[in-house]
Amino acid sequence: MVLKSVFRAAVVRLLTPAVAFALVAGALAVSSPVSAAGQSMQPxxxxxxxxxxxxxxxxxxxxxxxxxxxxKRVILDFGGDWCGDCQVLYIYLHDKINAPLVAKHFVIVPIFIGQMDRNLDVAKKYSVPVTKGVPALAVLDAHGKLLYSQQTGQFGHMSSMSSKSVTEFLNRWKA
Structure with missing residues (x-):
């Protein structure tokens, strides 16, 4: 019992306000991920x-x-579940700002590219060089005419981009 009281007193002395703040801040940072742009992201x-x-x-x-x-227009989304940037794009497309834009103006077709070895014929048909990075996007009009194909891997670094960049893209290509 005496040992328990001594231990508790030692712990209380060590938990200065600065240490307590650091512990709480660390717990909040882990429980509430924030993007590079400072926006809260869904895990x-x-x-x-x-x-x-x-x-x-x-x-x-x-x-x-x-x-x-x-x-509406059609977005072809080339990627794979293994791709972190593809996951970030998915999160951004379905966030509270972009989800209504997508629902109103687009039909999204996710296209699995494996380890850069599947459905490459489809990527080629729509002029999407997936070897430059994924996710890779193309936009078609309702009759299948290619309006946009990502040529330089613009979305290949989604984890360092903000949801706003997706909003701008959607607004640029909406029907």
């Missing part, structure tokens, strides 16, 4: 963003049909 929850068994040709055809009916 990534493993999802099957890029289904390995999907057929991009069928998925693109279905997206184009939906886009024609709903007067």
């Amino acid at each position: 990534f929850i493993k999802k099957n963003i890029y289904p390995e068994t999907a057929n991009p040709t069928v998925d693109i055809a279905a997206a184009l049909k939906k886009a024609r009916v709903e007067h």
Whole structure:
């Protein structure tokens, strides 16, 4: 019992206000991730963003049909679940600012590229050089006309970009 009281007193003496502040600040930093731009980010929850068994040709055809009916554009999103930047893009596309833009103006088709060895024919068809980095995007009109294809890996560093950059992209290409 005496040892327990001595230990408790030692711990209390060590917990100066500065140490207590550092512990609380560290706990908050871990529990509330913040992007490089200072925006609060949702922690990534493993999802099957890029289904390995999907057929991009069928998925693109279905997206184009939906886009024609709903007067939207189609975003082809080339990437893989292993890609951290692809996960950040997914988070940004579904955040409170961008989700309404996506819902109103776009149909997104995620296209699995494996370890840069799957669906490369689809990437080539839409002039998307996935070897320059993923995620890699293309935008089609509702009839399948290519309006934009990412040429220089612009989104390959999403983890150092902000949600605002995605908002700007969506506003530039919305229907």
